[in-house]
Amino acid sequence: MSPALLTETDLTQALTGLPGWTGSVAGISRTITAPSFIDGIDLVRRVAAAAESADHHPDIDIRWRKVTFTLSTHVSGGVTALDIALAEQIDRLAE
Template identity: 65%
Template sequence: MSTPLLTDAELSDALAGLTGWTRSGDTITRTVQAGSFLDGIELVRQVAEIAETMNHHPDIDIRWRKLTFALSTHDSGGLTGLDISLAREIDRLAAQSDSTG
């Protein structure tokens, strides 16, 4: 069973409460600059643990200390509450690390 898609209004409201996330079509993305390569890998590991418990996995691009997280609920064909929940967790973890962006 797929998760219900967010309306444009719901998505706009949710994005207003998130740090650095932008929408492009059916995906929201955020880029984080880690303090070091190992800090970035540790942040990815922490995000992976949460993603696994949520059974909702982001696309992650790692370029040295620059991490880009992309979220979309593929089986629903767009953005859902799962994406917003995971984005909040990524924001929380990024704030706890030495990351900025």
């Protein structure tokens, strides 16, 4: 059974606790500017390890020092609690 999609209201409430994240019930994104290219790659490595442990994987776009993470639960067709949990983890790793 796939995880339940968040409603617009649920997502709006969740995003209030996730500064820098934007999007819709279809997907949420955040771009983080790392101090250097290597720091950005290191962040991607740490997020990849966390995502692998959770068996929930973000789409990642790397442009020099800017790393964009986009989250949605593909099997559910949009944003679920799994995406909010991974966004919180990405924020902790980016600190």
